[in-house]
Amino acid sequence: MVVMIGGLLVIVALFVIRFSSSPPILPDSITLPNGTRAKAVTIGETWYGVVTSDDTILIFDRATGALRQTIILEQNL
Numbered sequence: 001m002v003v004m005i006g007g008l009l010v011i012v013a014l015f016v017i018r019f020s021s022s023p024p025i026l027p028d029s030i031t032l033p034n035g036t037r038a039k040a041v042t043i044g045e046t047w048y049g050v051v052t053s054d055d056t057i058l059i060f061d062r063a064t065g066a067l068r069q070t071i072i073l074e075q076n077l
Helices: 002-019
Strands: 038-043 047-052 056-061 067-072
Touching: none
Parallel strands: none
Antiparallel strands: 038 047, 047 056, 056 067
16 A cells, blocks of 8 residues: 555656646747648747648748748658
8 A cells, every 4th residue: 555655646746747847838920821721730949840731841940930941741642
C-alpha cells in the first residue's frame, strides 16, 4: 500500500511539472495568400507553419510574421 501511494504521488508530481510550463505564444492573426484556407498549424522555436487546403505548407517567421518559405506537396497517386 505504501508503494502504491508513493507511485501515485510521483505520477501527480510529474503531471504538475509537465503541465505547469507556459503555453506557446501564437500571433493574434496570420495573413494567408488569397484563396487559401488553413487546415493545420505547427509551431517551432523561431517559426510557425500553416498547412493549407491546397496541400501547401507556409513557413512564417515567428518574430516578424513574414513568410519565409513555401513548400508545395506532391501527390503520389
